[in-house]
Amino acid sequence: MLIAGKVSWALMTLGFSLIMLAILYLASRKIYIPQIREHPGVHAISEAVGRAAEMGRPVSFSPGTSSLYDTKYAGDTAAALTLLSYVAKEAVKSGSKLIVGIAPPTVLPVAQAIVRTAYSLEGKAEEYVEGDTVRFYSPDQWGFTSSYIGMMHRERVAANFLFGGHAAEALILAETGATVGAMQVAGSTNVYQLPMFVVACDYTLIGEDQLAAAAYLSPDPAQKGTVFGQDIAKIICVGLIVIGALLSTAGIKIVYQLLAS
Amino acid sequence: MMAFRDILRRNYKQVIYLALFLSLAVPLIYPIGLPVPIQRTTMGVYNKIEGLKPGDVAVVGSNIGAAIYAEVYPQYIAILEHLFRKDGVKVILVGHGQEAPIWAERALGEINAYGRKTYGVDFVHLGYIAGEEAAVAGLCRDIRALLKVDYKGRALADLPMMKNINTAKDFTIVLDFTASADSQYWLNQAYAAYGTAVGFGLTAIKVPDAYAYYTAGQIFGILESLSGAAQYEVLIRRPGMAAKGMDAQSLAHLLYVALLVLCNAFFIREWRGKK
Amino acid sequence: MAGVWRRIASAILLIASLVILFDFALRNPTLQSVATDLNNWAVVVGAFALGIGAYSLILRHGRMISKRSPLWPYSLLLLGTMLAFIVTGLATGSITSPQYNWIYTAIIMPISSSLYGMNAFFIASASYRAFKAKSWEALVLLVAAIFLMFKNAPIGGVISPILPQIGGIIWDFAAATGMRALLIGIGIGTLALGLRVIVGQEKTPLGGAE
Numbered sequence: 214m215l216i217a218g219k220v221s222w223a224l225m226t227l228g229f230s231l232i233m234l235a236i237l238y239l240a241s242r243k244i245y246i247p248q249i250r251e252h253p254g255v256h257a258i259s260e261a262v263g264r265a266a267e268m269g270r271p272v273s274f275s276p277g278t279s280s281l282y283d284t285k286y287a288g289d290t291a292a293a294l295t296l297l298s299y300v301a302k303e304a305v306k307s308g309s310k311l312i313v314g315i316a317p318p319t320v321l322p323v324a325q326a327i328v329r330t331a332y333s334l335e336g337k338a339e340e341y342v343e344g345d346t347v348r349f350y351s352p353d354q355w356g357f358t359s360s361y362i363g364m365m366h367r368e369r370v371a372a373n374f375l376f377g378g379h380a381a382e383a384l385i386l387a388e389t390g391a392t393v394g395a396m397q398v399a400g401s402t403n404v405y406q407l408p409m410f411v412v413a414c415d416y417t418l419i420g421e422d423q424l425a426a427a428a429y430l431s432p433d434p435a436q437k438g439t440v441f442g443q444d445i446a447k448i449i450c451v452g453l454i455v456i457g458a459l460l461s462t463a464g465i466k467i468v469y470q471l472l473a474s
Numbered sequence: 475m476m477a478f479r480d481i482l483r484r485n486y487k488q489v490i491y492l493a494l495f496l497s498l499a500v501p502l503i504y505p506i507g508l509p510v511p512i513q514r515t516t517m518g519v520y521n522k523i524e525g526l527k528p529g530d531v532a533v534v535g536s537n538i539g540a541a542i543y544a545e546v547y548p549q550y551i552a553i554l555e556h557l558f559r560k561d562g563v564k565v566i567l568v569g570h571g572q573e574a575p576i577w578a579e580r581a582l583g584e585i586n587a588y589g590r591k592t593y594g595v596d597f598v599h600l601g602y603i604a605g606e607e608a609a610v611a612g613l614c615r616d617i618r619a620l621l622k623v624d625y626k627g628r629a630l631a632d633l634p635m636m637k638n639i640n641t642a643k644d645f646t647i648v649l650d651f652t653a654s655a656d657s658q659y660w661l662n663q664a665y666a667a668y669g670t671a672v673g674f675g676l677t678a679i680k681v682p683d684a685y686a687y688y689t690a691g692q693i694f695g696i697l698e699s700l701s702g703a704a705q706y707e708v709l710i711r712r713p714g715m716a717a718k719g720m721d722a723q724s725l726a727h728l729l730y731v732a733l734l735v736l737c738n739a740f741f742i743r744e745w746r747g748k749k
Numbered sequence: 750m751a752g753v754w755r756r757i758a759s760a761i762l763l764i765a766s767l768v769i770l771f772d773f774a775l776r777n778p779t780l781q782s783v784a785t786d787l788n789n790w791a792v793v794v795g796a797f798a799l800g801i802g803a804y805s806l807i808l809r810h811g812r813m814i815s816k817r818s819p820l821w822p823y824s825l826l827l828l829g830t831m832l833a834f835i836v837t838g839l840a841t842g843s844i845t846s847p848q849y850n851w852i853y854t855a856i857i858m859p860i861s862s863s864l865y866g867m868n869a870f871f872i873a874s875a876s877y878r879a880f881k882a883k884s885w886e887a888l889v890l891l892v893a894a895i896f897l898m899f900k901n902a903p904i905g906g907v908i909s910p911i912l913p914q915i916g917g918i919i920w921d922f923a924a925a926t927g928m929r930a931l932l933i934g935i936g937i938g939t940l941a942l943g944l945r946v947i948v949g950q951e952k953t954p955l956g957g958a959e
Contacts, residue, residue, distance in 0.1 A: 413875045612792050
């Protein structure tokens with residue numbers, strides 16, 4: 214019944230899935246909510262928003278050019294939207310103007326709902342401007358980029374947040390933010406763009422740091438459970454790598470054969 | 475030296491941009507003729523295509539667009555030229571980006587595909603299929619369930635070469651030309667599911683990702699950006715725009731190294747001054 | 750009512766996901782047939798999703814033109830250009846016709862490639878501004894970057910054959926290793942997100958918000 218060569222895949226997927234689902238269940242039922250350590254990036258976000266409030270200039274936010282259905286970066290986009298909720302609340306509290314630039318049209322209604330809710334929760338629903346606070350620019354990567362950098366120059370933003378799945382436009386967005394003098398906090402699991410963010414931004418959440426920061430800030434305990442479940446899966450992978458490397462060095466290829474079966 | 479440092483400090487962007495423009499433009503007008511060493515990732519692709527036999531099927535996927543064409547299109551042309559030199563090898567072109575058909579038809583025109591081979595017998599262009607990974611999965615599972623016609627609207631059933639090609643099991647190799655995560659789709663759907671040999675033609679920024687798969691033996695080769703295209707042009711003895719661009723790339727890299735050394739030299743000097 | 754629809758959507762999502770997952774590992778003709786149909790439906794939905802982008806653009810810029818918002822002439826230019834492409838494509842019947850190719854080469858190619866090419870200039874200025882060896886780790890990164898640049902450009906081998914060799918060693922043993930670790934992390938993260946979507950814990954794909 215099982216296709217040859219897929220046995221280990223099936224077992225590992227099943228094993229990891231059961232572990233993650235168990236922790237997800239425990240976390241969502243609040244039986245066990247893992248503690249996520251406070252990430253320094255969270256302070257950087259607050260600092261950037263505070264700086265923008267002091268300077269009287271806007272805060273800009275981009276949740277990336279990937280959609281929520283993207284195979285690789287959907288997690289990034291979901292984490293970016295959680296961080297958007299936090300940034301929106303901080304911006305409203307501090308009295309800064311928030312501008313959110315959206316590329317994929319499927320993210321637009323979600324981002325609008327998140328920001329509108331943040332304004333309402335702070336009692337400033339009238340300050341949310343339909344079509345202006347959350348702006349849909351273009352589904353095309355370069356259409357979005359040129360619109361976003363134009364906005365940064367025109368509005369002279371003081372804080373710029375680049376989270377989610379950014380591709381080749383990452384450096385252009387970050388460097389433009391540096392040019393206008395914005396304090397920038399970025400995060401991505403896109404390994405090709407992380408060096409660009411590290412070089413051009415004031416603070417970068419590298420890889421899973423972004424997901425962990427989103428889980429830390431999110432009121433949803435299931436997000437914390439997800440991060441913890443991922444950590445357990447990674448520990449298992451590290452164990453397999455170490456044991457497999459040691460055994461392979463000794464000429465015993467059992468781990469390799471098991472994983473290839 | 476002080477005046478130069480002051481100029482760099484105040485107008486560093488203008489100076490750098492001018493220097494970079496000159497380092498790119500001058501070698502394009504006055505080529506230097508630097509040698510192009512062949513990397514093993516490029517040889518992997520070359521050897522795989524050289525090893526194809528009559529009746530083998532090569533699927534060439536692409537997500538080439540106007541932004542990345544300068545890096546990836548020369549690779550695409552070189553690979554198609556090599557495939558079209560192989561007698562009896564069937565070539566299927568498919569796009570998973572909206573602009574892909576435009577570049578596919580341009581490439582076919584540049585290599586005179588329609589003049590030297592018979593459409594429908596030696597090669598087929600399926601056009602752009604929306605749906606990202608779902609499209610690639612559909613192609614690998616059952617082409618005829620997904621598509622009834624080719625790019626020009628001709629029924630697949632009327633194309634002789636498509637009679638025996640329906641799933642990824644019928645593909646001998648897949649080569650994908652892209653700058654984004656699309657390459658992952660072929661790995662997931664063709665290699666992982668059916669064991670089809672997969673190779674990539676990528677922009678420089680995607681290469682580190684693909685290299686992990688190459689060292690694990692999951693892909694047979696990578697054409698790395700413009701240099702990969704130049705190497706391939708040398709291998710197939712068809713110099714084109716890639717080979718011309720290597721001198722410019724070399725000088726630009728030299729400029730980057732010089733800038734890094736310079737900025738750190740100034741930094742160390744300032745740091746010592748403060749001490 | 751919204752809650753009921755979300756539960757129905759979650760149930761459909763769960764069943765479809767399990768069919769595709771099991772089809773990957775199990776050999777069963779019925780399962781394969783159902784999975785193939787589901788996959789092809791996803792392709793059709795993907796084609797319709799292309800239209801959403803155009804619709805959203807027309808809506809936004811149409812509003813900007815009607816309200817005479819700042820920069821509204823650019824919105825008019827955008828919609829006019831979009832219309833030109835659509836009319837040309839429909840009138841000629843193909844995006845590879847000479848007429849469509851002409852406007853594509855005249856408008857899209859210079860703009861897209863210029864924006865992408867800006868990366869080269871921005872990398873230079875960003876590196877000069879920020880890539881300072883303020884610590885030993887930064888120094889190691891800097892030296893590694895220089896060797897890797899010499900590996901990628903033919904001039905490295907011309908200056909000295911050892912430069913690209915050292916770059917190759919760094920590439921094979923450091924860069925690829927780090928990349929592998931990140932890929933494993935991304936894969937596990939993707940699995941985790943997929944599980945959350947399947948069991949209905951992740952509301953955002955179903956249109957929900959925090």
